[in-house]
Amino acid sequence: MNRFDEIINRRETNSVKWNTKEMFGDEEILPMWVADMDFPAPAEVIEAIKNRADHGIFGYTMPGEGTEKAIRSWLKNRHHWEIEENILTYSPGIVTAISMAIQTYTGPEDKIVVQPPVYYPFFEMAKKHKREVLYNELLLNEHHRYEINFDDLEAKLADPNTKMFILCNPHNPGGRVWSKEELTKIGELCLKHEVLIISDDIHSDLLLFGNEYTPIASISKEIAENTITCIAPSKTFNLAGLQASALIIPNASLRRKFNSTLQLHGLFGLNTLGTDAMEAAYKHGNDWLDELITYLEENVTEVENIINEKLPQLNVMRPESTYLIWIDARSLHKTDDEIKELLYKKGKLALEPGSKFGENGAGFLRMNIACPKETLQEGLKRLVHALT
Numbered sequence: 001m002n003r004f005d006e007i008i009n010r011r012e013t014n015s016v017k018w019n020t021k022e023m024f025g026d027e028e029i030l031p032m033w034v035a036d037m038d039f040p041a042p043a044e045v046i047e048a049i050k051n052r053a054d055h056g057i058f059g060y061t062m063p064g065e066g067t068e069k070a071i072r073s074w075l076k077n078r079h080h081w082e083i084e085e086n087i088l089t090y091s092p093g094i095v096t097a098i099s100m101a102i103q104t105y106t107g108p109e110d111k112i113v114v115q116p117p118v119y120y121p122f123f124e125m126a127k128k129h130k131r132e133v134l135y136n137e138l139l140l141n142e143h144h145r146y147e148i149n150f151d152d153l154e155a156k157l158a159d160p161n162t163k164m165f166i167l168c169n170p171h172n173p174g175g176r177v178w179s180k181e182e183l184t185k186i187g188e189l190c191l192k193h194e195v196l197i198i199s200d201d202i203h204s205d206l207l208l209f210g211n212e213y214t215p216i217a218s219i220s221k222e223i224a225e226n227t228i229t230c231i232a233p234s235k236t237f238n239l240a241g242l243q244a245s246a247l248i249i250p251n252a253s254l255r256r257k258f259n260s261t262l263q264l265h266g267l268f269g270l271n272t273l274g275t276d277a278m279e280a281a282y283k284h285g286n287d288w289l290d291e292l293i294t295y296l297e298e299n300v301t302e303v304e305n306i307i308n309e310k311l312p313q314l315n316v317m318r319p320e321s322t323y324l325i326w327i328d329a330r331s332l333h334k335t336d337d338e339i340k341e342l343l344y345k346k347g348k349l350a351l352e353p354g355s356k357f358g359e360n361g362a363g364f365l366r367m368n369i370a371c372p373k374e375t376l377q378e379g380l381k382r383l384v385h386a387l388t
């Protein structure tokens with residue numbers, strides 16, 4: 001049996017994903033929505049947490065040299081990206097970090113560019129800070145793959161009030177791993193128009209089907225100095241509840257400003273268990289991740305096969321990264337409410353409605369396939385039942 005085949009009951013564990021009674025009013029619903037996995041973390045991570053639990057003292061904790069070393073080695077070995085020492089800082093989560101970056105680097109008159117359909121906290125956080133959001137909508141090409149509208153992007157970056165661009169690399173949803181050429185163009189446009197890049201690379205370890213990831217900050221020193229890269233072990237190793245993530249900020253002045261905002265919020269350390277888990281994951285997670293990626297690729301293929309056979313009116317966008325499948329259901333000509341009614345009530349299945357990710361996400365569905373194959377098959381059965 002494959003280690004990822006094991007079904008572990010997550011109900012009654014305070015799991016957000018599995019608390020379907022509260023979220024959708026029905027405990028029978030199978031959750032394939034929010035982005036966490038139904039797999040346990042690597043054994044070495046669990047061991048590190050147990051060791052810390054046995055130690056028994058959970059006082060204030062700060063990631064130290066060991067954590068930094070583990071992260072730097074991971075980036076070097078896994079992504080061929082060598083970062084300097086002492087340029088990391090930490091945050092409980094990436095959404096928290098994005099919110100703090102908006103607060104730190106933009107003012108009330110400033111505008112922020114995002115690329116919908118995109119992970120919705122990008123524009124929601126900007127709006128909560130009362131910043132104006134400019135939407136550089138992604139375009140679907142003839143191969144049903146998202147591309148960047150660079151003319152529109154440049155027009156939006158050239159607005160004198162645009163101060164920040166939030167990049168999602170790899171992109172959620174849609175799963176694009178942006179190419180070096182695309183990223184170079186983005187990086188140079190942001191330099192030209194003096195727009196700071198926040199690059200959310202939380203999905204960058206989950207590369208499928210041989211796709212390769214380029215960190216935008218690895219392209220040139222100038223771009224690195226104008227970029228804050230957000231990384232985390234949370235998606236890769238399923239540690240979101242431990243709340244530990246890292247920011248790579250090569251520019252000393254930007255780093256100082258960010259650290260001041262952390263202090264402003266009383267955030268000067270990290271969760272004790274999260275710190276140990278992060279370090280163990282980056283130190284020991286390599287082989288586990290390779291196995292996970294193979295399993296996820298099989299799950300993607302299974303979704304493609306079943307949908308192509310049983311729901312040919314839908315169009316599955318094959319992800320280049322991560323475990324979130326973006327499904328084009330526009331041909332059903334249903335409103336979000338109608339789709340939700342069919343999925344939740346008839347199918348007893350929770351997927352994310354595409355409109356959450358921006359107006360051009362309407363008519364799409366996002367399905368989380370990071371689950372054992374048996375659960376995936378049950379989810380697909382429910383999807384077919386809901387939509388036929």
Ligand SMILES: Cc1ncc(COP(=O)(O)O)c(C=O)c1O
Nearest residue numbers: 035093094095096119172200202
């Ligand atoms: C692109 C992206 N950024 C950030 C997050 C959440 O990060 P965190 O839990 O660290 O706030 C997610 C979760 O799905 C995501 O997809």
